[in-house]
Amino acid sequence: MFRWLDRAGGIHARTGQVCGEGLSWLANGLWYAIQPLYRISPNPSFTPAWSDKPLLKSREKFRPPLGVPREATSLCPACTREARQAVVDNKATPELFTRHHAGEIPAQIIERDGKIWMVKDCPKHGHFEDVLSTDPAFFKKMEEMDRERTFPCMGPTACTSTARARSGTGVVPC
């Protein structure tokens, strides 16, 4: 009797494994079969109360290249100050930032003298340099862990979370 139970358990286990593999194969096949239909008529994404646009689908999310040195988009502090004042004085609308990218200039993120720097040149206001980090290893580690960069960059070059954080406007892209 003990041997019989052993044998029955073995048969049962083998049957379950075959069924599991079959179901897995079937599920994979169905998933690939419905993908074209999903792209034809995708469900709209959820739009949170704090946004006027829906959340991005995973295939729409953007992740810029990391590493130092690299090209980035930043803001000229003087141009940004002027644009903010224009909005405050009702000489411009916030579209100056959202649509026209006020103050946006190309920048480079570099490592120099044991620090991470952002260097940038505004054609109107000249050269700017900012220390982003005094610990390059920590900077690189934190960038790898950054999960927020999921919206597409609106500027011509790769964006940085640093530029977004430093903008202070909350509406400047990336």
Ligand SMILES: [Zn+2]
């Ligand atoms: Zn400027």
